[in-house]
Amino acid sequence: METIRLEFQPDIKAKILELLSAFSSEELKIVQEDDEFVRTKNELDASLEKIHNGTAKFYSFEELDEILEKTISKYES
Structure with missing residues (x-):
């Protein structure tokens, strides 16, 4: 199966569901x-906007490795 996402105005929901009920x-x-x-979608949209x-x-x-090493050593003690 495939998946799609629909966005619609609330006033047409009944019409959409009626159409889909044929299946x-x-x-x-x-x-x-x-x-x-x-x-999650909102967080990703915000990150994409920053990009x-x-x-x-x-x-x-190298910077990431340094950040991770500092974080790990902080919680090892």
Whole structure:
């Protein structure tokens, strides 16, 4: 099966569901989005916007390694 995501105005929901009801449950399954999906999508959209507008902070592999080493040593004691 394939999955698509639809965004629509609330006033047409009944029409969309009526159209989709023409399909069997083997052909079509309606999946509700959960709060975690929406939260993750918002975080990713914000990160992407930072990349596009040039405000994102990027690290080299060496910088990342140094940050991780400091973090690990902080919690080892």
